[in-house]
Structures are given as C-alpha cells and as structure tokens.
Amino acid sequence: MEAAGRERRRLLLLGTFVQTKADRQLQVMQETAIAVDEQGVIVGIERAQQEGQDAHSAGQRLLGQLGWEAESVDECSSGPEGFFFPGLIDTHVHAAQYANVGLFGKTTLLDWLERYTFPLEASLCDVAKARRMWRACVDRTLAHGTTTAAYYGVVDVEATNALMDECVARGQRALVGRVCMDAKEVNPAWYRDETAAEALEATLRTVEHARRVDAAGALVEPVLTPRFAPSCSMALMEALGKLQREEGLAVQTHLSETREELALVRRLFPDAASYTAVYDAARLLTPRTILAHGIHLGDDEARLIAQRGSSVAHCPCSNTALASGRARVGWLWRHGIAVGLGTDMSGGYSPSVLEAARQALLVSRNLAMDAAANPDAADDFDCNLSVDDVLFLATRGGAIALGLDHKIGAFDLGLQWDAQLIHLDTPEHHSFARGNVDVFGWESCQERVAKWLFNGDDRNTLKVWVQGRLVHSRPVKHDM
C-alpha cells in the first residue's frame, strides 16, 4: 500500500513561520525560507539576514547552499497575511465515535459509554460502515490540520485494520490501537473480548497488519490499547505489558477521568494503592504510554507517572462536556509530566485540536477562578495557560507526549515537514470561502495567531503536509 501524494519532490517554503519553542514561547520567523528534502525532512532554515531582504532572497541562498536546482523544487509562499504552523497533534481520539460528536445529552462518563458509545463502536464490525466512518474522520481531522492522531479503533480486528489502511492511504500520521476490554462486569456482553487470550491474539493481528502496511512505521504504528482499567482483567493488562516490553510498542489508555470511575477502580482493584498503581502493577506505565485525562490524581500518582516517563493527554472539551473535572496542566508540568492535547471525540464534541487548545485555555481560566477562591490551595489550581502555552500543547507538547518529538512538532532541522499553511482574511475579502477570522491590518503577528486560535477553523487551513507530502488543500475562490 502506498501513501497519498506519492510523488516525492523537494519543497521550498517561503514567508512567515510560527511555532512554539521548547520553553513554550511562540516564535515568529518572518522573511524566512525552509527547505524540505524528498524524504520530507527539514534540511535547511534560512532567515533574511538584514533589513530589506525578503524570504525569496533567503530561499535563493538556501538553494545555493544545498546545491539544489530551482526546477527540482516545489515552492510555496505563506503570503503576507498567512503563516506556516506545525501540524496539530491529537494525542487522544476515538475514531469510532466520530459520528457521535455533539451527542451526549446530560450523561456523564459511565452512562454515556453505555448509551452512546458502545452501541456505535459495536456496530462497526460492519466493515463497510467502519470504512465510511474512518474516511469521514480522517478527512475531517486532516482538514482541521491534524497531521498526527493517536486513534482508538474498535474491538473488531478487521475494522481496526481498515483504519490503519485509511491513514496510510490519506497520508495521516497515526498511532492506531485495537481496543482491548475483557472484563465481564463493566463491558456489555455484546461488545467485549471473551478472554484475555483472545484479546491478546486479536491485538497481535492488528500489530502484524500495521507492520504489513507500513513496515518501517514511518507513518502508522500500532499502539496497545487496554480501554481503561475497569474494562480489563489484570491478566489482560499484564499480557499487554509483557508484549510492550518484547516489542517496544506504544501504549494508550484512560486514567482518572471521573470520581465515579475512581470508586469503580477502588472496588475492582481493592489492593492497588491508586488508580495509577493498577497500570504500574501491569507494567503498562512506560515512556511510550499516553494516559488520557489524568484529572483526579494525587501527588503520589503524579510522581509515579513522572518516574515512569509516561505522559498525559489533556482533553478539555470532553472533560467539561461530560462534567468530568478540570485537569491541572500546570500541576502536571510541575511534576515533570509531558502533556499533549486530545480531542477525545466523542466525549469531546469537536474534531478540531484548535478547539481543544481554545478550551484548554478556558479550562485553565476556570482553574484560575478556583485558585482565586482558594488561596491556600492556589498552587494546585493556578495555571492560567496563555495562547503560547496551549499552542505548545497542540504541537511540540503533543509530539513529546507521544514520544515523537525526534520527528515532529516544530520547524527544527532534521524534523519532518508536518505542517499547515494558515490564511486569515480581511473583512473586505468577500470570498465564498471566507473564514471566521477578520484581520484589520493593524494586528501584530502574535495577535493574528491569537485571533486564529479563538475564531479559526478549517477554512483557515489552506494546505496540510505530512512528511513533506501535501495531504489536504482547500481551493481559495473569489466568487461571492
């Protein structure tokens, strides 16, 4: 199977580049040129050296340094109103729930699973239905600039394998996991693994499929996915832990989402010191482990997660919509835990990581209100995330959380060109495709980025690349 945008050409990108640095500060590079080789790797970054120079001259210099002929290169400019931004990284998303975004009524986690989630996931053993869902989900998330997603598939092997096929075909970088859930009490009889052994065997078939469709794991890699502790037997979790050590695979699961879930874990695992300790007992806390939510954690649990090098996927849309709680990103950071963002569709109502970033900022404002009301516990709550912080979470932070920061998340030399071209309109730009952001012309670049964060949507994402390949583009028409 070959990936989208097959032809491998060198790229020369010119104009304004915006990214977050390792210290989470936004960095704006104007009049800059970036060269990307045929493997999709950033091999040159050149900034205009003095006043009056522009990106074009920087680009010419770069071509000279690399010894590249102009005709061997595809050129793309951000234009004066636009900017390049790293592709967004969704560290927690259930592809199977895409059709349910926005549907949760007044449910909270456990009844939401039963009412909305399990029936839809179970129905995807109809692989034709599953393929329709995967196409819709991958198409939609690429349009929103999601270049990497950590997907939960379903229990069904064929359907989960079809999700990997879709990611390879459309060129979206992904971790794809077959959901494991063998506990009799929590999972419905019509949607679960019958035994731990069957769950493990089924998982192995998806790992093999991943290696068949993408032998090098360049784009798609398998991820071990015990749904969450209450839905898994200890035998299953231990077997997955063993497989992880043997194969060095990534792991994803849920942790500490709601208080009802905590009570359930205490009842099901009465000997465990904490929810986090359950996973640790199964040796599932690894440097490649992504734990979704992490809301109601104690200090001991945070220390354990940090010690194991595991990371947290913060899912603000979902956590608020299901009234699960408010995760304390600043507190996690202070414990040394890497944090990324998850849309958590469809607990989260939006396919957009940009929306997740926006809501991460708003959740942090709610924590700031709590801190103001509880000055004694302010350290626990206070973390007023900035525009820069949440865009870091959406890009470089997500890459670190997924253990992929040696490949993606920023515009550093040697990283892959996983990126998007953002365009903002003026109020007078009466294009049919006009987005929801208006720039009046007096905004700084930082202010343009803030406007994009708060009102931007997929209309502002004109082009999306993964590994140097163009995987999404939006025609710009002026027909209104």
Add this chain to the structure above:
Amino acid sequence: MEAAGRERRRLLLLGTFVQTKADRQLQVMQETAIAVDEQGVIVGIERAQQEGQDAHSAGQRLLGQLGWEAESVDECSSGPEGFFFPGLIDTHVHAAQYANVGLFGKTTLLDWLERYTFPLEASLCDVAKARRMWRACVDRTLAHGTTTAAYYGVVDVEATNALMDECVARGQRALVGRVCMDAKEVNPAWYRDETAAEALEATLRTVEHARRVDAAGALVEPVLTPRFAPSCSMALMEALGKLQREEGLAVQTHLSETREELALVRRLFPDAASYTAVYDAARLLTPRTILAHGIHLGDDEARLIAQRGSSVAHCPCSNTALASGRARVGWLWRHGIAVGLGTDMSGGYSPSVLEAARQALLVSRNLAMDAAANPDAADDFDCNLSVDDVLFLATRGGAIALGLDHKIGAFDLGLQWDAQLIHLDTPEHHSFARGNVDVFGWESCQERVAKWLFNGDDRNTLKVWVQGRLVHSRPVKHDM
C-alpha cells in the same frame, strides 16, 4: 433611509421548523408550512394532518385559507436535511470591539479595558474607521444568524449614529446605545464624557437619530447605555433614569462581572446596599433594562432585579475568557429573572450566539462540578443546562430579556419572521462550502440540532431573514 431587501413579498416556508417552547423544550415541527405576510408577520402555521401528507400539501391548504394566489408568494423549503430555526438574539455586544475578538492575553476586566478596549473605542471617533468596523460586525453577526443585537456603540455621537445607519441598511434588528461614561477616576481623560450634562445631551442626539432613521422603531431602537456604575457619576445615572421614565426607553449596562469590580463599586458608592442598589437608586432598573453578566449577585440583589422586572444577559465566553466567574443561570431563573445570551464581544472571543450557547452549556457543566464538590451549596450551583435550555436562551429567552417577545424569538402566530435556514451536510457531500457538521443519516432531528449546536458555524446558516426580509444568504456550490 430604507432597509435591506426592500421588496416586500409574501413568504411560504415549507419543511421542518425547530424552536423552543415557553417551557424551554425543543419543539420539532415536521412537514409544516408557515405563511408570512408583506409586513413580515407570521399569519399562518399549518402542519400535515395525517400520515403520508407533506409540507407541500399543508402549504396549499394554508394558501387556500389565506386566499393567497401562489404567484404572489415566494416559497422556500428547508429540504430534508435542513430546518428553520428562529433568528439568534445577542443581548449584549460591543460592536466597537469587534476588531479585537480573541485579543485579551491574560488580562482580567479592568486591565483589559485599559489595554485593549478603550484605545480601540476611542479611535472610532474617526467615522470612516467606525463605518468599516460596523460593516464588518453587522455582516459577520448576520452571517452567524444574529437577527437581533443589543449593541453598545461608542462615546462618539456620529460614530454611534453610523452604527444605527448600518443596522437599518443591512436590515438587522438592533438596540443601539451611545456609551455614557463621565467618571473622572475610572475613565481615561482621552475617552470619556466631560460632564453628566454633556453625556445626556449627546445621548439625546443619538435618540433623535434613531427616530429619524426608523420613526416607528420597527427595526432599530435607541437604548440608554451607562457603561457601568464605576464609570458613571450618580448625577448622570439619575439623569438617564429620568429620561428613561419620560421616553419609555430601554436601558443596558453591566452588573457584577468581577470581584475587583465589586470592590471598586463599594469604594465609589459606599452608602449603597449593593451594586444592584446603585442602579436602583438611579431608577435604572426597569422592565426594559438588560444587565450584562450578573455573576456575583447576592439573593437580595436577585430579588430586587426580579421585583423591577429587569433581565440578565449571560455572557459565558467572556466570563470564562476573562476569568470573571460563572453566572448561575438556573439560580437566576429560580429568582424569576429573564435571561438571554450575549456574545459580549470582545470580552467574549466570538461573534456567534451559537458559540455563546455552547459555552453556556459548558459553564453550566462547570457549575455542576462545583455542585458535586459542594453538596451543601448545590442549590446555588446546580444548573446543568441542556441543549434545549441554551437554545431557548439564544432565541425566546433573549427576546423576553429584551422585552421583545411580543415580536420575536419563536415561530408563533403574530410574531415576526426573524429566522434562519440551517443546513447540515453528509460526510460524502464534498462541497467547497461544506460545514463542520456531518450527519450520517441515522440521527433524530433532536440529535441533528445537538450536532449543529456543538459543531455548527456560519456555513450551516444558508439564509437569514429579519421581519420577513432576506438579509443574508450563502451560495451553496458543489465545486470540490
């Protein structure tokens, strides 16, 4: 001056109509016809009477009952995927701040006013600049289905009058207020009224302008707008209270947005029993008074507001973004206070009332978390707003809050046709204009509405009418 869409034609609307009833429940009327006369008034509603009948036959019956010839009528169908919905009502919005949406950094109310807001508002004494802003703001909000807006203009009379002109020209129903602010301490020297008398005189010039451009107040009416108590002298507020009684005008101001503001009010008005009591002393609490925010109110204040028949504009985007607090809509309702929604641009980051509705639901989830954590005070906090509740706030609730429910807010006989046509796409609908909502075909109408609430945007709003006039429409192209 004549309003947009001048030609007055009868309308026959056919298909699915969704609205909220007085009890806040969503009502879906399928296979229904609604007739609107040349004055934009709903004069007939006819539903298919038995199984197998459709909207078309209901429409034919309606034409017969009204004695209307088919050729005297413009017909519009919702289509099977779409539905008509009442126009959205923005009960609190600063038109002058439109250019700043999304810009607030980490500021809270008082420093945000100084850093972002006052400089932009003051600059609009340049009427050409103001007109560009009004055009952008009215155009944008109409595109989002806002058929009625309660606008704050600026201090400058000509600029504020130009906002009225723009609303009349574009056909948006509006209350437009010239901002009054004469206090020396809180307002900058370069942006304020010099004296109460000057503020009153300037206000009168905007009231006269409103009556000149729209003598009957059919579309645009003036609204007295003391900015907020700290920015006004008691003499000015009393003068505005007197003018209100003489002319029966609407009033809008801010109330109890942040704790810092409460402290400021206590210092500036040491003899007042409460923040609310300050306005009551000036006799500004009337049945036509809209109070924005109302977050940190005591029971005595809520009782006073209810007794005076004033209402509250809930502004969830702004309240969270500026970390102002969480307004308790259920608590206000239990006190008998009418509540509408405000975008509160640009404290609020979005021009969309739909986004405000979405955030109202999420703020209520945060209150539900507080209630779960404080069972003793749960009555104060608990108000888990449903999809129906927040769509009520956005339409009928807003109409009641503005004292306009005898004209707008629903599809009742005798009300004006202030409405929008909503369309949702399937995942296979690869139109250039495709919105952010996918319907897969198995959703109930209620679920389609929920999907629209959570992921809908201006792309889903195909047509917008005010008073029976088409004031916005979006071409639907299939060119991708």
